[in-house]
Every structure is written in structure tokens, then in C-alpha cells.
């Protein structure tokens with residue numbers, strides 16, 4: 268088992284910087300998600316941890332050992348590729364035993380180990396089949412089998428469910444998570460699906476343009492985003508942004524929005540200029556007595572809740588409210604924002620520290 | 632009446648069938664003619680109108696493999712009865728066998744040079760193609776274009792410089808010289824063909840092998856090569872066909888020790904009248920190895936040619 272520490276790693280392809288001095292720590296036994304939009308450098312980061320790509324600078328520690336310039340075979344890791352990368356000229360059994368054979372393990376032992384892994388994954392009946400005819404899910408299991416058979420220090424998975432259809436993804440995601448919980452091996456998992464990351468991960472790193480935007484527990488990242496990018500990328504619908512010109516002093520407990528005072532968590536930092544007030548849709552309540560006014564543009568029914576879109580003087584705002592509330596399109600109403608769940612962002616998009624989010628954000 | 636886009640109608644099947652059969656006849660007729668001529672007697676072989684039905688004879692094959700000389704009937708009588716069936720054939724024409732012909736040696740030369748250069752082209756081609764496909768090679772595109780450009784003129788256009796060069800190097804009429812020459816000509820084809828095949832093999836396979844604890848070379852050897860087998864087989868066939876059939880360089884650069892069969896076969900005509908059956912027999916036998924080789928690799932060849940088009 269392993270703890271992985273990434274320190275200031277950076278990767279350049281020619282003049283293009285794919286990853287810019289990223290740092291984060293993956294604790295032993297964690298299910299760790301690397302999340303970000305396409306092209307943000309998730310795969311590159313994972314490949315540097317694996318040793319398939321050498322960082323331009325920076326350090327990678329696996330169990331306290333600096334490995335950033337070591338070949339993949341010396342890092343004691345297993346990698347599950349997005350397209351599974353099963354050797355097509357070998358059957359399932361050979362595929363799974365391949366990593367063991369390379370270590371020179373005796374034949375009888377290999378056989379026993381392969382059967383054991385097949386048992387865990389429920390693919391015993393497939394062992395002598397060629398990999399060509401397997402379904403996506405079975406290929407995925409075989410690929411996992413090849414990874415776990417070695418008992419590696421950690422698993423690295425690059426969008427392992429990306430090739431499966433939506434329904435099956437969810438099922439495999441549960442299976443993967445259950446497998447992890449049983450084996451307890453450190454797992455680094457790459458995905459661009461924020462929902463998958465939220466559901467499966469113990470911790471999440473959110474990347475954008477090769478930069479680590481935030482790193483922490485899913486709940487913390489959701490509640491207290493460090494940047495507008497994270498606030499917007501995570502959650503569906505994403506966090507609402509109310510843009511306004513103004514200033515806040517350190518220790519303020521309210522901001523002025525179009526002349527009305529709006530309560531916020533007490534700030535720690537001061538800022539002024541084109542500020543952004545962020546609030547999640549579930550923390551917006553329709554309340555006729557509230558000072559912030561809006562006109563209802565649309566309502567989207569989602570079963571127990573509905574998403575109501577309102578037009579305000581500071582841009583469109585979405586509210587997630589119970590579907591038992593009757594809303595009429597075109598109506599004017601007030602919006603009450605939960606003062607405990609508000610994040611202020613400085614003009615460049617960085618979250619301002621407040622008493623509410625400093626516990627989460629101070630370490631980054 | 633039902634109509635289907637994918638299943639051909641009866642009429643389409645008929646038309647396709649007729650086209651295929653016609654094409655087969657056109658391409659196979661010369662082959663049939665050559666094989667038949669090999670089993671004719673010399674008078675039958677030049678009979679007009681051509682004889683379709685004839686009594687087969689092995690004269691052509693006997694003449695192909697032997698050198699003979701004419702003797703007087705008295706001397707022939709003094710020799711006593713012929714010892715073997717081929718002696719008997721030869722003596723009908725007042726001749727005796729004086730020894731084996733050169734055909735066997737020339738044929739062996741063709742085998743050594745053809746397969747030797749094919750092996751070398753494919754071996755070097757695979758290594759080069761792998762490097763071009765997987766590694767950052769400085770000036771990669773320019774190099775690849777340069778390699779291709781060696782095919783842009785007919786190889787024979789450089790025959791004179793090569794002849795002079797080979798004379799200086801003492802490579803004229805040597806096996807090594809011919810193997811190197813055919814390899815040089817084939818290499819561009821093999822690098823390009825094989826690069827295409829290797830590009831199609833996902834790099835993840837090798838990366839998985841690297842992580843599984845194999846070295847780069849082991850990954851190449853155990854993962855890439857088996858998957859490139861189809862491409863290697865079809866490339867080998869193309870290389871062999873060229874080296875086996877090559878005539879112009881062989882005429883120019885070989886005359887003795889390293890002469891291959893193609894320049895040798897026509898010279899059979901001159902030894903002892905217009906001996907068409909012997910020439911045809913030589914050509915027939917010459918076809919056999921390449922046919923066997925192609926048939927053995929047929930499955931790969933078909934897969935190789937359609938590769939990419941039918942990848943799922």
C-alpha cells in the first residue's frame with residue numbers, strides 16, 4: 268500500500284505546458300479522483316505518476332521514495348487504460364497472468380493467483396476465452412484482473428469506464444468502489460465526469476489548463492470552491508454567480524447588492540472591484556419578502572425538486588426548490604440566499620477567505 | 632419482390648461471376664500455356680496451329696537440367712543401351728548427357744538472394760518502422776519522405792552508377808552484392824508498409840507491458856511483433872516477389888557465380904536449337920517457390936491488405 272506525494276511537477280511538450288507545477292498528496296488507501304475538463308492534463312499527470320512520462324521538473328514520492336525519473340516497472344504500480352489494452356493475441360488467462368510471468372513467478376503459483384483473481388471478479392468462466400469476443404464490461408474486468416493480480420502498491424486508472432455505456436458505467440463504478448473498499452489499495456482515478464468523481468472519490472483534485480485548482484474532500488470542494496472554475500465545473504446545475512461592483516473589508520458580515528445589504532459569512536480578506544457572489548442553487552429560496560428581486564424565466568421539473576431560473580439585476584440565478592411549490596413563469600419574486608453558504612470571489616476568480624471556508628482553503 | 636442493399640441480386644451475382652471468370656482466364660492463360668509447353672516436345676511446342684492436346688513428354692525438363700553433346704551414331708551404338716530413362720530421351724536425338732546444367736545453381740542463387748534480401752528488408756524495415764512509429768526521431772517527416780523518394784524513379788535508372796560502384800567494391804556478381812541491392816530497393820516499401828501496420832497497434836499495449844515489468848525490447852518482441860505478424864507477412868511477400876522476379880539488375884550485375892534464374896532462363900534457348908520446352912520448364916519451376924510462399928501466407932496477405940479498412 269502506498270502514500271503518493273506530488274511536489275511541483277511540471278510537464279512540457281515542446282513549448283506547450285501540459286501540467287504546471289502541481290502539488291497534492293494521496294494518502295494510503297485513498298480512492299483519489301483526478302477531475303477536470305478534456306485536455307487539462309489529467310492523463311499526463313497520471314502517466315507521470317506511472318512512469319510512462321517523465322516530468323520536466325518536480326518530484327514524485329511513492330512511500331517516501333523519490334521515483335520521478337524511474338522506469339514504470341520499478342514503481343510497483345498497476346495501470347488500467349481507458350481502452351483496457353488487453354493483449355489481443357492472448358486469451359483471458361494469459362492476459363491476467365502476463366504481469367506475473369514477467370516477474371518470473373513459478374507456473375503453479377501463477378495459476379493459483381489467476382484463479383483467485385478471477386474468482387474475485389467473477390470471470391472464472393471466461394478464463395480460456397479469447398479477449399476478442401468479450402463484452403465491454405468483461406474486458407473491463409479482465410483489465411482490472413491484470414491490475415490486481417500483482418498486488419501493486421497502487422492502482423492508476425485512466426477513465427476506466429469511459430468506453431462503457433451510461434447504464435453499465437454506474438454498475439461498474441459501484442463494483443470498482445466495492446473492490447477498492449475490500450482491497451484497500453491506493454487508487455488514483457482519472458475522470459472528466461464530476462458526478463462520478465463526487466460519488467466515488469475520497470478526495471478529488473480539480474485541474475484546469477494544467478493547473479490544480481483545488482484539492483480536497485468532495486463535500487468540501489462542493490461547498491467551498493476555491494475558484495470560480497471549480498464552482499462552475501462541479502454541481503449540476505453549477506453554482507450561481509451574482510456579479511456586482513463593490514468592496515468588502517476584512518471582518519465584514521454583509522455586502523451591498525444594488526443598495527440592499529446581503530448577509531455573508533464573516534470575511535477574513537478584503538477585496539474590491541468586480542466581485543462575484545457565489546451560491547449553490549439549493550441555497551437559493553424563493554421568498555416574496557426578500558430584498559433581492561427576480562423574475563421567473565423557466566421551471567424544470569425533476570421529480571422531488573425543480574430548478575427555477577430567475578432573471579435578476581446581477582444575472583440569471585437558478586434555484587433548486589421543492590416541486591410542491593407552485594411557480595408561474597413571468598412572476599416577480601424575492602430571492603433569499605442562505606447566508607451560511609455564500610462564497611465571495613475576487614475579480615480574478617479566486618475565492619475570498621471567510622470564517623466559513625478558511626478551514627477548507629487555508630492549506631492550499 | 633424484395634430488395635436489399637447489402638445482398639446482391641441474382642443478376643449482379645451473374646455479372647460479378649462472369650467478370651471474375653474472364654479475369655481469371657486472361658491472367659491464367661499464359662501460365663497454363665507455359666506449364667503445358669514445358670511438357671511438349673520441341674516440334675509440338677512450335678506447331679501451328681498450337682496444339683492444345685498433345686502427348687506429354689519430359690524432354691523439356693531433361694534438357695533443362697542437363698548439358699548434352701551430339702555424337703556420331705557409331706559412337707552412340709558403342710555406348711550400349713541407355714542406363715536411365717533420361718538417357719533414353721536424349722539419345723533419340725543422337726546426343727549424350729555430359730553433365731548437369733547450370734539451372735540448379737542459378738535456382739539456388741535465386742533462393743539465396745531472394746529470401747536473403749527479403750529477410751533483411753523485413754528485418755531492417757520492422758526496426759526502422761517501429762522507431763519511426765514510436766519515437767521522436769529528429770526530422771522524422773523529412774526522413775520518411777526521403778526514404779519514399781528512393782522509389783520515385785525506376786531503380787534501373789541508377790543501374791550504371793551502381794554497376795560502377797559495385798565494380799569498385801568488388802560486389803559485382805556476388806550474392807552479398809545482390810542481396811544488398813534488392814534490400815536497398817525494397818527497404819522503402821517495407822518501412823512504409825510496416826510503419827502503417829505498427830501505427831495501428833495501440834501504444835497502450837506496450838505501455839501496459841512496460842508497467843507489467845518488461846523492458847522496451849521485450850515489449851517490442853512479445854507484444855508488438857505478434858500483432859504486426861500480418862503486416863510483416865504481407866510485406867515479406869511484396870519484397871520477395873520483387874527480388875525473385877527482378878531481371879534488369881540481375882542481367883547487368885551477374886553473369887556467373889551469383890547469377891539468378893531470370894537472366895539464366897532465356898539463355899537456355901541458345902544451347903541446342905530453339906528449345907522452348909526447356910525454357911518453359913525452367914519458368915514453371917521458377918514459379919513454384921513464390922507460389923508456395925504466397926499460398927502459405929495467403930491468410931495473412933488477405934488480412935494485411937484489408938487491414939485498416941475492416942478494423943472494428
Ligand SMILES: Nc1ncnc2c1ncn2[C@@H]1O[C@H](COP(=O)(O)OP(=O)(O)OP(=O)(O)O)[C@@H](O)[C@H]1O
Nearest residue numbers: 280283285303304305306307308309310311312459
Ligand atoms: N505526447 C504529447 N505531445 C504533445 N502534447 C501532448 C502530449 N500528450 C498530451 N499532450 C497535450 O497535453 C494536454 C493535456 O493532455 P492530457 O492527455 O493530459 O489531457 P486530459 O486531461 O487527459 O484530457 P482528456 O480528458 O481529453 O483525456 C493536451 O492539450 C494534449 O494535447
Ligand SMILES: [Mg+2]
Nearest residue numbers: 309310311425
Ligand atoms: Mg485523458
